[in-house]
Amino acid sequence: MCGGDDLERVLERVRRLLALAEDPASSENEATLAFERAQRLMHRHAIREWMLEESDGRTARIVERRVVFDRGDPTNRYKVSLADIVARANRCRTYYSFRTARNHRSVIRSVTFCGIESDVRMTETLWTSMELRRALGWRRSLNEHSRETGCRPSPARWRNGYYVAFQERIEERLAVLNGELDGSASGRELVLARDRQLDEYMGRKEFSDEDPRLQSMHLSYEAVRYGRRDASDCPLGLTETPAATGSRVLRGGRDGR
Numbered sequence: 001m002c003g004g005d006d007l008e009r010v011l012e013r014v015r016r017l018l019a020l021a022e023d024p025a026s027s028e029n030e031a032t033l034a035f036e037r038a039q040r041l042m043h044r045h046a047i048r049e050w051m052l053e054e055s056d057g058r059t060a061r062i063v064e065r066r067v068v069f070d071r072g073d074p075t076n077r078y079k080v081s082l083a084d085i086v087a088r089a090n091r092c093r094t095y096y097s098f099r100t101a102r103n104h105r106s107v108i109r110s111v112t113f114c115g116i117e118s119d120v121r122m123t124e125t126l127w128t129s130m131e132l133r134r135a136l137g138w139r140r141s142l143n144e145h146s147r148e149t150g151c152r153p154s155p156a157r158w159r160n161g162y163y164v165a166f167q168e169r170i171e172e173r174l175a176v177l178n179g180e181l182d183g184s185a186s187g188r189e190l191v192l193a194r195d196r197q198l199d200e201y202m203g204r205k206e207f208s209d210e211d212p213r214l215q216s217m218h219l220s221y222e223a224v225r226y227g228r229r230d231a232s233d234c235p236l237g238l239t240e241t242p243a244a245t246g247s248r249v250l251r252g253g254r255d256g257r
Helices: 004-022 028-056 076-088 117-149 155-176 185-203 221-233
Strands: 062-068 093-100 106-116
Touching (some): 004 117, 076 106, 076 117, 117 155, 155 221
Antiparallel strands (some): 093 106
16 A cells, blocks of 8 residues: 555645646646646556555555535535535545524535545545636636626626536536546556445445425526636546436434534
């Protein structure tokens, strides 16, 4: 197995590359190359670690990493969705928790990533980077639209439309792109092995059949074009075999922590 120091070095390199990709001073080409290099590094590390597992005759332990959201943030529902999309594309799974407010509406509290430690930590890093892009992108696109049309739509509706379109486009791209990981026998075996391991792990948990009661959200359909455009320009690097998405929530909506 790869040691903790080795993982920390890889993660630090990934963080530096993602910081370069998000730097406003970087050119579009520099940002794209940095993002794709980060993805390739993540996948190479995953294949190497899995091959060491195979040679040692051991299976890496599944861990969980919980991310707590700001209370009352209306975008939490979208963060959960994108987390699941990114997680499944990187050999992980997610579930979320919520609480019931006084108005009987559900408030999403957290999302939890499940997978081997290196996959979980890298998935969280990548998801956080995408969320930063999305949070900056919807405001930038709203200002762009306002300058072009002379009309400023409702910011909340614009944000909602942009967020939904962004994650839908990311999911579409992950479903159709073929990456280097899929193109190798080791990559395919890694995906299948992790899928089996995670399916068994998640199968031992009790999840609720009841959906949370979320407040209805109004969308700006004008924002959809911008969200899809920005998601299309977001470099994904390498991808894995797609799987059906859909985060699950623990029975009762709570994760016990």
